[in-house]
Amino acid sequence: MLRLMLLAITAAAGCLSPGRAAAHAILLDSEPAARATVPPGPTGIKLRFNSRIDHARSRLALRSGGEERVLTLDPATPADVMAASSDLQPGDCVLRWQVLAVDGHITRGEVPLTVQAK
Ligand SMILES: [Cu+2]
Numbered sequence: 001m002l003r004l005m006l007l008a009i010t011a012a013a014g015c016l017s018p019g020r021a022a023a024h025a026i027l028l029d030s031e032p033a034a035r036a037t038v039p040p041g042p043t044g045i046k047l048r049f050n051s052r053i054d055h056a057r058s059r060l061a062l063r064s065g066g067e068e069r070v071l072t073l074d075p076a077t078p079a080d081v082m083a084a085s086s087d088l089q090p091g092d093c094v095l096r097w098q099v100l101a102v103d104g105h106i107t108r109g110e111v112p113l114t115v116q117a118k
Pocket residue numbers: 014015021022023024025103105
């Protein structure tokens with residue numbers, strides 16, 4: 001349900017000109033999944049989109065404990081995937097993504113996670 005709402009928001013923020021093909025990037029799924037509870041420590045992060053993205057102009061950040069940190073993207077990923085890794089600390093955190101799709105449209109969204117206590 002929440003995921004559908006996020007999809008609707010990102011879709012609305014993308015193609016504003018009517019009649020244009022909506023090829024902007026929409027998040028299909030993620031690892032960890034949104035709302036997942038995960039153990040602390042080094043964690044691989046993977047976001048898969050419905051279209052190719054421009055990795056150089058896309059951004060993935062982790063907001064945790066009131067701070068936001070930009071993550072270094074793994075360059076060796078398929079064109080529709082954004083991947084990184086981060087050392088997750090216990091507590092609530094949010095992965096914030098912003099991507100530029102091949103149609104020139106920017107979309108953004110969030111993947112909230114809960115990290116277990118050590
Ligand atoms: Cu678009």
